Amino acid sequence: MRHLAITAAVLALVAGTAAGGGLDLSGFVAGETRWFPEEPAYPDQFDGLQSSLVLQPEFRYRTSNRRHTFRLTPFLRLDDRDDERTHFDLREAYWLAVAGDVEVLVGVNTVFWGVTESRHLIDVVNQVDYVEDVDGEDKLGQPMIRLSWQRDWGRLEAFALVGFREMTLPGPDGRLRLPLPITDDADFPDGRSDLDAALRWSHYLGDFDLGLHFFHGMGREPGFRPVIGTDGLPALQPFYNRINQLGMDGQWTRDAWLWKLEWLVREGDGDTFAAAVMGFEYTLYQLGGGNADLGLLGEFLYDGRDDTASATFFDRDVFAGARLALNDVHDTTVLAGAVVDARDGSTVARLEFERRLSNRFKLEIEGRFFLGVADDNAVAFLRQDSFLNLRLAYGL
Numbered sequence: 063m064r065h066l067a068i069t070a071a072v073l074a075l076v077a078g079t080a081a082g083g084g085l086d087l088s089g090f091v092a093g094e095t096r097w098f099p100e101e102p103a104y105p106d107q108f109d110g111l112q113s114s115l116v117l118q119p120e121f122r123y124r125t126s127n128r129r130h131t132f133r134l135t136p137f138l139r140l141d142d143r144d145d146e147r148t149h150f151d152l153r154e155a156y157w158l159a160v161a162g163d164v165e166v167l168v169g170v171n172t173v174f175w176g177v178t179e180s181r182h183l184i185d186v187v188n189q190v191d192y193v194e195d196v197d198g199e200d201k202l203g204q205p206m207i208r209l210s211w212q213r214d215w216g217r218l219e220a221f222a223l224v225g226f227r228e229m230t231l232p233g234p235d236g237r238l239r240l241p242l243p244i245t246d247d248a249d250f251p252d253g254r255s256d257l258d259a260a261l262r263w264s265h266y267l268g269d270f271d272l273g274l275h276f277f278h279g280m281g282r283e284p285g286f287r288p289v290i291g292t293d294g295l296p297a298l299q300p301f302y303n304r305i306n307q308l309g310m311d312g313q314w315t316r317d318a319w320l321w322k323l324e325w326l327v328r329e330g331d332g333d334t335f336a337a338a339v340m341g342f343e344y345t346l347y348q349l350g351g352g353n354a355d356l357g358l359l360g361e362f363l364y365d366g367r368d369d370t371a372s373a374t375f376f377d378r379d380v381f382a383g384a385r386l387a388l389n390d391v392h393d394t395t396v397l398a399g400a401v402v403d404a405r406d407g408s409t410v411a412r413l414e415f416e417r418r419l420s421n422r423f424k425l426e427i428e429g430r431f432f433l434g435v436a437d438d439n440a441v442a443f444l445r446q447d448s449f450l451n452l453r454l455a456y457g458l
Contacts, residue, residue, distance in 0.1 A: 089120035092455035098237055103446040106235045114141040131158040144236030147193040152203045165210040170203040176324050177313045178339040180361045180381035183324040184309040186277050189227040202227050216265030223258040226280045241443045242298045249301035255280050273311045281305040281331050285372035305330035318345045332370030339363050357385040375440050378404045392418045406436040426453040
């Protein structure tokens with residue numbers, strides 16, 4: 063209810079401001095169905111199909127002098143099988159002011175850092191909306207104040223992140239859940255912080271795009287410890303550590319090649335460790351003399367954390383994939399790839415298909431497949447949760 067009240071207030075503000083200008087509306091409403099072909103691994107989990115309705119309108123108003131922008135992006139999902147997946151969030155609700163080389167943003171925003179395909183390693187500002195998908199691409203909106211300064215030597219951004227948000231997780235009857243129920247009382251061993259800070263510098267130097275960042279605050283990746291729940295049964299309690307993170311992302315463009323790198327050093331999440339993702343994308347343009355482009359993807363993933371840190375799906379893995387863009391009037395694209403554990407061969411494969419059916423309607427098909435997963439692999443609890451997701455979206 064609190065989020066709904068905030069949305070109504072911001073809508074009233076934007077609508078009032080828009081009376082003297084133009085208000086842009088975009089976004090989508092969509093119906094989704096997920097199919098899980100395998101029987102569930104844990105008691106109480108549903109079997110078969112999971113359907114839901116998604117609403118994400120996007121409102122934007124910019125003043126005539128282009129110095130002020132108001133943006134509002136609420137998100138709502140209604141799910142028929144998992145109560146925890148039915149949720150509301152403000153992805154964006156901010157005011158952006160521009161004065162020369164300086165920008166000030168106040169409100170709720172979603173920030174994406176990084177360049178690699180298989181893992182968003184350094185993306186630490188927003189919390190993951192895990193009930194949406196397991197790939198980490200869906201984020202919860204983060205209240206913040208952001209100051210940006212653009213100069214010849216690059217762009218400098220300072221973030222004050224207000225209010226820590228815990229990761230959303232499926233309920234006991236949901237799929238893609240952990241092996242045991244999750245308690246509602248997360249633990250903060252170093253004390254909870256509701257004011258985090260981040261600093262980022264980014265710039266381009268010829269064919270190089272570079273970014274450096276430092277983050278101090280609550281880590282977005284929870285660990286889980288076994289406890290006895292309020293019902294007297296085994297459960298898992300999430301806990302969040304306070305961390306310092308230094309990282310870099312870079313991309314080198316050379317003809318048809320894109321060479322990519324993300325790395326970080328993190329302190330506070332167990333013993334200090336380093337992690338990196340590095341790889342390439344090579345594009346074959348106008349295949350067979352036609353309009354289609356094919357991008358070939360390859361990446362190596364390394365994570366040096368030990369058992370004292372929060373768990374990760376990626377430690378020593380290899381990713382290979384391909385992205386096909388037909389460049390037709392329907393904007394048809396296909397992405398297929400797989401992350402393979404270099405030690406035991408456990409494989410997480412993905413398939414993504416998009417095609418516009420008309421000016422308003424769009425068809426999307428996504429698949430996540432857990433193949434040959436070893437018993438002691440970090441994704442073993444998901445190995446019976448391969449799924450296909452069908453979405454029909456109507457553009458607003």
